[in-house]
Amino acid sequence: MEIVVIGGGAAGLKAAARIRRLNDEAVITVIEAGKYPSVSRCGLPFYVGGLLQEPRNLLETTYGAVRDVNYFKKVKNIDVLVETRAVEIDREKRSVKIVRGDREDELNYDYLILATGSKPVNPPVEGLNEDVEGIVHLHSIEDAEKIFDVWEEDAENAVIIGAGLIGMECAEALHNLDMNVTVVEIMDHVLPSLLDEEVACMVESHVREKGINLMTSSKVEKVLNDGERVTGVVVNGKEIEAELVVVAAGVKPNVELAEKAGIELGETGAIKVNERMQTSDKNIYAGGDCVECRHIITGKAVYTPMGSVANKHGRVIADNICGINSTFPGVLGTAIFRIFGMNVGRTGLCEKEVENAVVGCVAGTDRFHFLPEHRPIRIKLIADSSGRIVGCQAAGTGAIDKRLDIAVSAITMGAKASDISNFDLAYAPPFSTAIDLIIAAANMIRNKLDGIAECISAADFVKMLKSDEKFTVIDVRTEKEFKSRSIIDDRVVNIPLSEIRERIDEIPDEVITICQVGARSYEAARFLVQNGRKARVVDGGYAFLQPMLEKYGLKFGERAD
Amino acid sequence: MEIVVIGGGAAGLKAAARIRRLNDEAVITVIEAGKYPSVSRCGLPFYVGGLLQEPRNLLETTYGAVRDVNYFKKVKNIDVLVETRAVEIDREKRSVKIVRGDREDELNYDYLILATGSKPVNPPVEGLNEDVEGIVHLHSIEDAEKIFDVWEEDAENAVIIGAGLIGMECAEALHNLDMNVTVVEIMDHVLPSLLDEEVACMVESHVREKGINLMTSSKVEKVLNDGERVTGVVVNGKEIEAELVVVAAGVKPNVELAEKAGIELGETGAIKVNERMQTSDKNIYAGGDCVECRHIITGKAVYTPMGSVANKHGRVIADNICGINSTFPGVLGTAIFRIFGMNVGRTGLCEKEVENAVVGCVAGTDRFHFLPEHRPIRIKLIADSSGRIVGCQAAGTGAIDKRLDIAVSAITMGAKASDISNFDLAYAPPFSTAIDLIIAAANMIRNKLDGIAECISAADFVKMLKSDEKFTVIDVRTEKEFKSRSIIDDRVVNIPLSEIRERIDEIPDEVITICQVGARSYEAARFLVQNGRKARVVDGGYAFLQPMLEKYGLKFGERAD
Helix, strand or coil, X not given: CEEEEECCCHHHHHHHHHXXXXXXXXXXXXXXXXXXXXXXHHHHHHHHCCCCCCHHHHHECCCCCECCHHHHHHHHCCEEECCEEEEEEECCCCEEEEEEXXXXXXXXXXXXXXXXXXXXXXXXXXXXCCCCECEECCCCHHHHHHHHHHHHCCCCEEEEECCCHHHHHHHHHHHHCCCEEEEECCCCCCCCCCCCHHHHHHHHHHHHHCCCEEECCCCEEEEEECCCEEEEEEECCEEEXXXXXXXCCCEXXXXXHHHHCCCCECCCCCECCCCCCECCCCCEEECHHHECEEECCCCCEECCCCHHHHHHHHHHHHHHHCCCCXXXXXXXXXXXXXXXXXXXXXXXXXXXXXXXXEEEEEEEECCCCCCCCCCEEEEEEEECCCCEEEEEEEEECCCHHHHHHHHHHHHHCCCEHHHHHCCCCCCCCCXXXXXXXXXXXXXXXHHHHCCCCCEECHHHHHHHHHCCCCCCEEECCCHHHHHXXXXXXXXXXXXXHHHCCCCHHHCCCEEEEECCCCHHHHHHHHHHHCCCCEEEEECCHHHHHHHHHHHCCCCEECCCC | CEEEEECCCHHHHHHHHHHHHHCCCCEEEEECCCCCCCCCHHHHHHHHCCCCCCHHHHHECXXXXXXXXXXXXXXXXCEEECCEEEEEEECCCCEEXXXXXXXXXXXXXXXXXXXXXXXECCCCCXXXXXXXXXXXXXXXXXXXXXXXXXXXXXXXXXXXXXXXXXXXXXXXXXXXXCCEEEEECCCCCCCXXXXXXXXXXXXXXXXXXXXXXEXXXXXXXXXXXXCCEEEEEEECCEEEECCEEEECCCEEECCHHHHXXXXXXXXXXXXXXXXXXXXXXXXXXXXXXXXXXXXXXXXCEECCCCHHHHHHHHHHHHHHHCCCCCCCCXXXXXXXXXXXXXXXXXXXXXXXXXXXXXXXXXXXECCCCCCCCCCEEEEEEEECCCCEEEEEEEEECCCHHHHHHHHHHHHHCCCEXXXXXXXXXXXXXXXXXXXXXXXXXXXXXXXXXXXXCCEECHHHHHHHHHCCCCCCEEECCCHHHHHHCEECCCCEEECCHHHCCCCHHHCCCEEEEECCCCHHHHHHHHHHHHCCCEEEXXXXXXXXXXXXXXXXXCCEECCCC
């Protein structure tokens, strides 16, 4: 059996390696256009940020072997042809035409695997020309090396176009190289396709505090150069100096070869595959960043390139080629990243994508608060109107990844909020609180579904604060908390939770309650509602509200009164 | 509505607080025998170990309020009667007789909630008499204070009876107080009811390395005293000096009151409840450490006292009393702890409890190995013969809690190995590897079910090594790895994976392959099997084997040859 794999990234090499394990007779050839097979692209920002000494680190196995051409041949009997391009697929003849330097060749296949990956999107900006020195992407080791070259020539100012995953990680990496970093995002918040606004605001507030110049709702209108090198960009009509411009406007599937061969593309523009990762040609499989996946919740085709998904594709492809029954059920669009010590992640649908969504916004610590290693986390769990969990977003310096992965498992298996409520999660003080925050979030969703919690989102509350509307907000935190950090607005008064019972007569018919994380304000609201008031709780309390106050220029801080 | 709660721990107070939120009119009284309500007992070992300055820390909310009698009255309008004992329940009259000092009283109820918790088990050992100074449990703040009293009198030697959760956590706490600590366990490994042997051995090896004198398969035959204070214990016929003896032989449900009132107990000896947490008397609910739970996998009654479960019970009880439909589905017996920096946890069934279990033993890092914060973890995932996941055990200095909670979510929702394989878990280098280890474990289970991986467990392999049987083991690690740390046994030879193809002729018809974590030996086995050999892989490699070699006195280390 002859197998040709086009693309030496995660999907292609995983498929090749597993085919070898399943079939020692197969002749396996991998065609890779770049210099190196098996580069972990997810590690590139860490390489740029100085955490890795050598690009070689990105190729190493855990036991220190370098996964180069020689390794694949000797250990796995797989031929990897690097710096080789596949230029044409002849589906009739089942052959691929390849070019290496000026040598042309043809490889026959019984099965062809397309793992051609993705390429960076170039937004239509005047002057954005890759031939100009100092304009780079961050898509390969070569790109990372280009960034180092520019930096070594004493570049001080960097502009990153796009505040997506790569853009944000790159911002920290360049900041670590002591550059002045500006990130320009055309949408109204960072990570626009991944996060709802209030969670995005947590990231924005955090990176601004660390010294990143973040410009949302802003457009790079022009990239300037002196004929050779980039010198700056024009954003919203103003010039910003820059010796380095990183284009991080997302990636698109690399499908030219497939398209030319008449292989069907899907509605996202990526290669269409069935659940066995088979293309419209039954002898051609495809996986990784060049294919589209089915969204597990909506059933719709989505394009969510991710190294972890590519590895799963590789396994499914190998199984099917070798006669093992294996299918890929789809993705949730899970994504996570760390920026300046803050962990941020998401899975499933955003609130804005769900009709009649019911959300649980909670904040607290990732482990018992009496242990010194506890850290704050904020979770937004999203359910549909039946209580089925459909999404989760989280941010904080603590272990959000655990809660996100619990949500991933739950969503994949069709769990409802009431299921998560009773998950027998691992509890001891160094690992969680007795009621883990993901359970608290599920309980809050149940409270809303049961009609015993009425909330207002931080976003809607900000709109009220910005208006001239008359209303009363009761901040039920302690006097000390209230005086040191709260909204500076006459419509906000302080009645600590411990005084609310005795001071019930001071409270008008309709109020909004707020506290630090939402627990005390919920308790106050329950008391008030049962005592004839209409009371709504600010969802997630100040933990969710504060970053939005900053963004919208609302006053927050110490109170003189 | 009058509510009486007996027991001011997690279940009782959670129920009381939620009833208050759901019904502001209810008259709620909590009876607590101890000095403090709401003590986090899970925090006691940390208090003893010096991580907490004050027992008060165990009562604090996250915002610093102390949850004392005054707090419950003022904030929640709940009467907590401390140092008060409930002595009799009159189910006919619906009243509880209580005693405070020399005052007797009677409280009427519409609903009674039994949250009487647990009490420590006293094993039948000669001389084990609580009146002797220096013999303590670790079940209450008072116990912790007793330990401090003994320690302040310059006690240097401590013996802990029982190597369960509390015993192990206590061992570290006392070690932190600079005591010589001996732990005596009657069963053949630590955590006998929680872990399979190879995982228990990881813990044993770790705590021994830290200086704990651990004695398994050993019995405390006698506790010695000088008429006033404890002076030592006799273990296996030998005397061990001790000024402190901590009895950590487990807990049992505190059910005397319930039993006297004729409330039905279950087969475990704990109070029997239905899924609404209702006892055999419909006006009496029970939750927390005094009840038995249904095991989610087996459906059988189990007794698994745990603070996180007690909180869930409290919520379900409150809901049902207040007319909200709510059920508790059961437990998986999840448990986790940290000892000398090693995290250890388990959920579901042990391998030894599952007929025809299929396990995936994997070892690796908790995040990408090029980042300095990566740490080793070892996972044993357990499936039944249909591939349904039924248990998980994990140990390591890295983030095992995340993988355990993924398993908890998966098991609860009925996931199979093939489901976990494709979970779209959150991936970026600071959080996991591209193929997370829990996915690798699920894939290994699938490989076994598909008949493409034949393994031998570390335990069975140790038995072979101890025998005189003739066999060949091929260690496929690098020569450097092999020379520096491997089994010292002539039956073990080194052929690195990278040489196995060219040296196939040296390999006999039947072999066992081994490597560090099981990946290379699996790859080698696949090659050998397809080239006419019978090859089995040591499950989990040296990562699982090494602690067992130590335990069974088999030679391991640098090789001279």
